[in-house]
Amino acid sequence: MxxxxxxxxxGSNCGGxxxxxxxxxxxxxxxxxxxxxxxxxxxFSFSTVQENMERHKRREEELKRAYSEIIDPIVSRLKSExxxxxxxxxxxxxxxTLQILAKENDVTNIIVGRQGTSKLKAHVFGSVxxxxxxxxxxxxxxxx
Amino acid sequence: MTKLRVGLTTLVSMLAxxxxxxxxxxxDEKINLAVKPFADAVAGAVFFSFPVAGVQIPFVLVxxxxxxxxxxxxFNFINLRAFKHGFQxxxxxxxxxxxxxxxxxxxxxxxxxxxxxxxxxxxxVAVAVSxxxxxxxxxxxxxxxxxxSSKFTECTLGVKYRRELPDGTVSxxxxxxxxxxxxxxxxxxxxxxxxLAVLFAIFCVGGSFGGxxxxxxxxxxxxxxxxxxxxxxxxxxxxxxxxxxxxALVGLVIMGGIRGIARVTSKIVPFMAVIYVLAGxxxxxxxxxxxxxxxLAIFNGAFSPEGISGGVIGVLFQGFKRAAFSNEAGVGxxxxxxxxxxxNRPVTEGFVALxxxxxxxxxxxxxxxxxxxxxxxxxxxxxxSAGVQLTSNAFETTFTWFPYVLTVAVLxxxxxxxxxxxxxxxxxxxxxFGENRVTDLSYKVLFLFFVVVGSSMQLxxxxxxxxxxxxxxxxxxxxxxxxxxxxxxxxxxxxWADYKAGRLVKAGAL
Numbered sequence: 001m002x003x004x005x006x007x008x009x010x011g012s013n014c015g016g017x018x019x020x021x022x023x024x025x026x027x028x029x030x031x032x033x034x035x036x037x038x039x040x041x042x043x044f045s046f047s048t049v050q051e052n053m054e055r056h057k058r059r060e061e062e063l064k065r066a067y068s069e070i071i072d073p074i075v076s077r078l079k080s081e082x083x084x085x086x087x088x089x090x091x092x093x094x095x096x097t098l099q100i101l102a103k104e105n106d107v108t109n110i111i112v113g114r115q116g117t118s119k120l121k122a123h124v125f126g127s128v129x130x131x132x133x134x135x136x137x138x139x140x141x142x143x144x
Numbered sequence: 145m146t147k148l149r150v151g152l153t154t155l156v157s158m159l160a161x162x163x164x165x166x167x168x169x170x171x172d173e174k175i176n177l178a179v180k181p182f183a184d185a186v187a188g189a190v191f192f193s194f195p196v197a198g199v200q201i202p203f204v205l206v207x208x209x210x211x212x213x214x215x216x217x218x219f220n221f222i223n224l225r226a227f228k229h230g231f232q233x234x235x236x237x238x239x240x241x242x243x244x245x246x247x248x249x250x251x252x253x254x255x256x257x258x259x260x261x262x263x264x265x266x267x268x269v270a271v272a273v274s275x276x277x278x279x280x281x282x283x284x285x286x287x288x289x290x291x292x293s294s295k296f297t298e299c300t301l302g303v304k305y306r307r308e309l310p311d312g313t314v315s316x317x318x319x320x321x322x323x324x325x326x327x328x329x330x331x332x333x334x335x336x337x338x339x340l341a342v343l344f345a346i347f348c349v350g351g352s353f354g355g356x357x358x359x360x361x362x363x364x365x366x367x368x369x370x371x372x373x374x375x376x377x378x379x380x381x382x383x384x385x386x387x388x389x390x391x392a393l394v395g396l397v398i399m400g401g402i403r404g405i406a407r408v409t410s411k412i413v414p415f416m417a418v419i420y421v422l423a424g425x426x427x428x429x430x431x432x433x434x435x436x437x438x439x440l441a442i443f444n445g446a447f448s449p450e451g452i453s454g455g456v457i458g459v460l461f462q463g464f465k466r467a468a469f470s471n472e473a474g475v476g477x478x479x480x481x482x483x484x485x486x487x488n489r490p491v492t493e494g495f496v497a498l499x500x501x502x503x504x505x506x507x508x509x510x511x512x513x514x515x516x517x518x519x520x521x522x523x524x525x526x527x528x529s530a531g532v533q534l535t536s537n538a539f540e541t542t543f544t545w546f547p548y549v550l551t552v553a554v555l556x557x558x559x560x561x562x563x564x565x566x567x568x569x570x571x572x573x574x575x576x577f578g579e580n581r582v583t584d585l586s587y588k589v590l591f592l593f594f595v596v597v598g599s600s601m602q603l604x605x606x607x608x609x610x611x612x613x614x615x616x617x618x619x620x621x622x623x624x625x626x627x628x629x630x631x632x633x634x635x636x637x638x639x640w641a642d643y644k645a646g647r648l649v650k651a652g653a654l
Contacts, residue, residue, distance in 0.1 A: 039245065041244065041245050043236050043239060043244075043248040043250055043251070044236075044248075044250050044251075045251060046251070046254050046255070046258070046410040046411050046413070046414055047247075047251060047254075047255055047407070047410055048255065048397075048403075048406045048407075048410055048560075048563055048564070048567070049255055049256075049259065049480070049481050049484070049563075049564050049567040049568070050406075050567050051255075051403065051406075051407075052247045052251060052252060052255055052314075052481070052484035052485075053313050053314045053315065053484050053567075054312075054313050055245075055246060055247045055484065055486075056246060056247075056308075056312045056313070056314060056486070057311055057312030057313050058312075059245040059246055060312055062245070063245070090241075090244055090245075091244040091245030092241075092244045092245075097244070100241055104241075
């Protein structure tokens with residue numbers, strides 16, 4: 001069974017470096033690539049009635065934007081090099097969702113950047129990388 | 145941009161000149177007198193009462209409680225049977241990972257709760273316990289328990305017959321299940337459904353201006369005045385100012401689309417509710433030795449009250465009335481809020497909705513009642529409009545700083561209730577008059593107008609009228625629910641069979 005590498009991106013430079021790292025590995029080993037972007041969302045948040053009524057529409061817009069602005073450019077660039085790559089967008093808590101996606105896609109290695117777009121949150125709550133290292137069921141690589 | 149500025153300037157000057165007018169002595173009197181005959185007629189019709197053992201019982205209350213009881217038996221005490229599963233659903237045990245990002249059961253419940261938890265839980269309970277004695281608590285809890293079945297029914301229907309518009313937004317509630325649901329039963333029912341839906345929409349608009357708006361503005365202002373020196377304080381006659389500020393904030397949310405305010409509020413409201421409940425529990429625990437006596441007083445008072453006018457029926461009436469006013473079970477507004485949830489099994493939202501009257505009445509109202517009973521601050525000579533003061537006093541005996549916290553809580557609860565009802569009313573308005581920019585804008589301007597009216601004036605008759613409108617919603621709503629009971633039963637039986645057979649997919653643990 002060939003290896004499947006999953007890269008978590010978030011639009012930051014560090015995420016970009018993680019993609020390059022993963023792409024390099026995929027080139028050498030012929031592994032499949034999943035490029036995943038998680039839209040931060042919690043099932044336990046509070047909202048107004050109107051927000052709930054519009055939520056489905058908003059969700060579609062968020063997914064569309066994530067694909068067009070973040071995932072598709074990366075995926076098409078890597079595809080043009082001849083790599084076997086697929087793009088995924090999902091809502092949820094970043095670390096947890098990456099783990100869920102990893103399970104769904106039989107991922108053997110999750111690769112993320114060390115620093116995401118929110119330094120303060122990472123300091124207070126722990127970075128995505130640290131959460132993954134502590135909980136993921138497969139290997140985790142953190143790219144600086 | 146200039147159009148917006150012109151519009152805003154006009155709106156502000158309209159509201160400001162109205163408030164200036166409102167300040168003139170005698171204006172409330174004149175308006176009150178002008179509106180009174182109409183308001184009294186309507187309130188009289190809705191609250192048409194008949195005497196039972198010397199107490200005047202409004203028919204609408206009987207209508208609500210009988211429906212709740214019938215539903216409870218028809219669904220074999222679904223309020224007990226589905227309690228555990230409802231909790232599992234809210235917790236997310238059956239959450240489908242592919243629908244991450246959609247409205248969850250928890251979110252639908254939290255949103256609906258923030259619309260119903262409010263002044264009824266805080267002020268109304270004090271009035272009920274004062275007028276009906278501690279025994280009213282027992283009947284209040286019973287009514288809350290039975291009301292869970294009404295919420296179950298209407299919220300299941302709300303999800304089943306909602307409209308999913310092409311642009312992705314969702315629209316649901318009694319107006320839809322009354323039209324679409326009854327239409328499934330044939331042409332005559334379709335006509336009836338249309339009539340009921342229109343009636344519901346009219347009453348809903350009235351309710352959104354009254355109980356969901358003026359009452360909230362009026363009562364939250366009253367509490368603010370309370371903690372800033374009462375009648376002698378600086379704020380005492382500045383109701384118009386308060387009204388303008390609140391109208392501005394509400395306006396920013398509903399017209400300016402500045403969701404930030406509503407978002408902040410919707411995050412703080414649950415926090416305040418938790419503080420309120422914790423403070424109440426703290427008082428109860430600190431007076432732990434008085435708790436058995438309190439429960440004894442409740443049971444005795446429920447069946448053999450001393451010195452309460454109307455005896456047992458009077459006590460029962462106060463308890464039922466408070467529960468009905470507070471959790472709106474049977475009124476249909478919750479069905480609108482719950483209809484946004486992402487699910488293809490409508491009955492699941494019904495299970496989740498069971499928790500609304502449970503939290504609202506059986507938990508929060510009971511805590512308020514216990515605090516009032518234990519601290520002995522209930523007063524049979526209370527003026528019904530001074531309910532918040534009573535609760536404030538009750539908590540103050542133990543936590544001297546609590547009135548300030550309560551004021552903040554009341555303001556936030558009132559604000560979030562107004563935001564919720566502005567949506568319900570808007571949906572009803574556009575159902576009646578069509579959906580376009582003119583109807584949208586006209587409703588919102590009217591809504592803001594009533595915010596200022598509500599806080600500026602002493603409007604006894606108008607407040608009665610507005611409460612009447614909310615209860616009037618229960619007539620078409622429950623009538624439709626009665627006809628649609630078999631539909632709900634079918635959904636319930638199918639789902640319950642799946643649940644018991646283990647065919648439901650549980651969200652995988654990580």
